[in-house]
Amino acid sequence: MEGLYSRSMLVDRSWMEQRLESHGCSVTQQFKKGVEHFMDFAYSNAQFVTGATIKCPCHKCTLLKFQDRETATVHLYLWGFLSSYTAWSEHGKSSTSDVNEPDVPRDNVQRENRYREMEIDAAGPDLREFFAKEAPNSNAAKFFELVRCADEPLWDGCQNHNRLSAVSLLMNVKSDCNMSESCYNRVIYAVKSMLQTDASFPDDFYQSKKMLKKLVLSYVKIHACPCMLFWKEHAEKKKCIVCGHLRFKKGKEGRGKARTETAKYMSWHKYDRRPEGVLTHPCDGVAWKHIDRVSPSFAAEERNVRLGLSTDGFNPFGHISVPYSCWPVFVTPYNLPPLMCMKEVLFLTLIIPGPQSPGKNIDVYLRPLIDELKMLWDDGVTFDVSREQNFKMRAILLWTISDFPAYGMLSGWSTHGKMSCPYCMENTKAFTLKNGGKPNCHRQFLPLNHPFRNDKDKFFVRRVEKSGHPPPQKWPGYGKDHNWTKKSIFWELPYWSTNLICHNLDVMRIEKNVFENVFNTVMDVKGKTKDNIKSREDLKRYCKRPNLNMFTQGSKLMKPKAQFALSKSEIRTICEWIKQLKFPDGYSSNISKCVNLDDCKLYGLKSHDCHVFMERLIPIAFREMLPKGICDALTEPSHYFRDIVLQSCMFNIYTHWRKTKWKYYAN
Template sequence: MPTRIWNLRHTCNKVQNQLVKNSKQITFHGLHRSCVKHPSVSSWLLNREIQHRFIDEDKIKCPCIKCRKIPYREVDIVKTHLYKVGFVEEYWCWDKHGEKSTDDENTFLGVDDSNTNFSESACSYRDMVIDAMTPNLNNSSLYENKKLIQALGLHVEMIDCCKYRCMIYWRRDKDLYRCKFCNADRYKRSKNLARCSRISFKKMHYFPLTPRLKRLYASQATATSMRWHSENHAHDVGVMCHPSDSEAWKHFDKSHPSFAAEVCNVRLGLSTDGFAPHGAYGKQYSHWPIILTPYNFPPSMCMKEPYMFLTALVPGPSNPKHKIDVFLQPVVAELEQLWEDGVVTYDISVKQNFHLRAALKWTISDFPAYAILSGWSTVGNHPYRKHKNKFRKNPLVIEGHPPNKNVEQTLREIEQLGLVKVTELNVDDVNKRCGDHGWKKKNIFWDLPYWKTNLIRHNFDVMHIVKNVFENFFYTVMDVKGKMKDNVVARRDLKLYCRKRKGVEDNERAYYTLDKNQKKVICQWVEKLRFPDHVSNLGSCVDLTGCRLFGMKIHDCHVFMQRSMPIAFREMLPQQVWEALAELSIFFKTLTTTLITTKDMGRIET
């Protein structure tokens, strides 16, 4: 009951009791007594509402404050009690003396039938309110959690794979029970050896890309930003701060004018690398996520986590190597569909539909993953190791590097060698015969109709390169055993070119390495070093006992090399060594800046 109504009833009850005490001729007006009025206590006792079934041997229940409608008393005693102490509080409906309750009738006056069905939108709103009132707890089962996530539109496909990664059971091969390459079973054997269970040996996760691209235009927060590269970006000549300023982007637009005419079309970049989900000290396992990133956004949003779409998850436990193309089939098929057919999408910023298309510009990876994606080998033997005579007796090589091959020449070379994709039968026998030429396969990206028009198809991750360069020189300068490049093997190689007359071995400390006291000073300085907010605490990576740094992440190496390295070794190393390291630091700092000019690129290239 609302507080205001309760206070009103309480006040009326007090006035009523006081009037009963002071006058025998009193008129009672209850709050809900709109139909029957009683001029006095005597008239109330004689009222027709006191039915015979509420009378027990000429006695009725006494409604005074003391008796409270419990004992039966004679009518005269009830009259005396009412004159002296008055009615019990809140006794507006005399249900103990034959009056019918009117509360329920008045409650539903003007209200429709409660059994009337709600509309669908009303039911959804009601369920949302009820769900918001409940505690924010996880569901009791994984099935309920999956059912909840499906309502968000986050669709995922589970595709069975061969346990040896030969193929995936997808599209035309989805009904097979054995691998068409190695004849291995698709499902695990059950306890009953006569039949197979429905549990596959290996599964991959595939997250469709199209719904997520459509959601970028369904949100007011991102729809306008998806056109930034064309409408809000000032393209200054000789300045690059976004991929749309590059020659590769402009060349692609010239090659495909119909695609470039629609500014809402999406340009994508693909990246992948292996990671251990169990950590460094857990079970050895390697997952390979396939991530697609749209480049339509401005630089402040382009590489943010919400806009890096996990599209496929290649299962472990080991490196897929060149068979990663097997798991890229759904990704390439959807990219091909987005290029040829597209999808109708609603742009909320302009309140109209348009035909959305997408194109893959390039891949980004470290050096080993580059070999996996492109098919060009970066390990093993090469001609320079076989032709050792050309490097003896101080020969002078005046020839430059071979000319760079364009896309048509590269594709023609692959086709002339007879290389095939890893998704075709007898791939191992065919590609093995062509392995001496450096190519290991024909990568799956050539299936995209526009791939041969890309000037740049594969890019190196600068952060990985910086980390590798940093570890090479830092561990060498700090003289860390097992990690430095100036080791016994390197010294033996030098003996072949710098032989001394007496043949005395020289294993003394190199002049570009630090002694123990200098290394301790460097470690103490790094331990006390504090940055504003763009790097983690490097003091946690310092080992003062061993005078070394350990556990540095890629971003830590990136910041230390560009910001701290010239300062740290300024007074420790010889002038010529320090100048080389300082130039190296400036090189990567210029290369990774947010805005770079063609003049800067020419300077660091020379």
């Protein structure tokens, strides 16, 4: 009788409207039994059950939310069934008339899968036009292609996934787990090897993305002013109809000058002069003043922009094991004060993609920038919002800043081999070490009366250095029998040949390289020290220092300990000292975390860490462990780097270092 009663309740669903008793304070028993049989019916159709939940048909959830059995029952008691929901089509049956029909598998139920529903929802509410008796348009064709993918099983007989659902699942995993493209392709390859040979599955990430790209919604860019939108009837307006602000501005500098707080500082370099001999800004240097002399028309307008270009390669993915070199190109206006030009106003003009370095072909990517720089030199009317007047603004590129390999890419002078020095050029006296393969010559830069010049033992056996440093570069006719690999694109700029300094080297990168070489050599780090077997062989070949010559003891090749190399106990003492170092907040990163006491090495030092260590810690770290002469030779470069990176420095300090630095390089 219970079965007949429940079956009659499924046919006659008038009980769905009889939820409350006449007094309205409780739910009728008939409604409770009806809800119970509805739940039994809904959960008997497994294809409509997601996990342990079903679509709740109450007035509050309106078949949009999934609830478990207990929660859905409570919801129906509280708010009742959704009006007119008597067919129960979302829980197993399309109408009350088919109660007597046997249950059929989900594949035969006239219901689309959820991926097909997603595509139909994304396509829009009115799809009838797609079914006209004519060829579908491009959007409709993409839609039908996605519907076909949603209906196409992975292989004949596959019940759980179709082609679209499988690709969507894998792409979600890629996004959640931050998988690389190569990793995704390997997963695809592994999955395909496990499937049947007739499985319809994409070959790689490109094919997967190409399939899902058809689901991307279109968008429209609308320009806006705080006062209005450039939209509809105002779509073609060139300026705001409320405040008169221009919609577009010509040139990158124009964007910077549109800000009043920035524009008023564009002439700072002329009116805020420092005392003579004090260097705090490029405008205090010789190159800036040289431009004023050779181009008086340019210097007459203090708002004309002077630019610097810098570039370097880096790996955007942060994986050292994955070789990738991306090259951003920055342009900096030097008219502004030091704290503004290097932080607030910095233009990213180019991003040269990898995975390989552009090398000498970097000029191909620089072409748009060079054309714009030539245009900025000739003309460009700009509105100065600080003075509320128009003026003809011009711009000049003073120099480039890069490390030494990038110097060769930008200048065209090869920085490899015997003639790698762009200062010495063909006048170099460098020679290539037979074992180390590096060029070596330092003494020609020393003062003529320096004792190192007459030393016939410690630098090159039986050789005295009498020649001075190379003469200044001879601009007319250079490029013959030299190290030039190309004519740099910068020579297309009409003023480039008159620039006093065309290319600069990055001090931070040089300082980092010097520190790593010095520190690893003193700490005798295996594989990184410059005091290796090849250097000892070259030392024996070219110099006369018998106490450093290697010798054979039994079957082993022995390398005598050099005076500048620490013992194992001293190396551990240095590492323990670094481990206990503490700095003021913001002065440096926590260098102590870079120390590994197990192997007594430093790992993960950044450029600023090397900067702090080279300038502040080197003079005191090895003071009591190395001989005085060696300690002095390490301390002076530390003072040198400290002086040249000061925010404000006297010009005579640079003059002093220019005369004395060579003896430490030769040492």
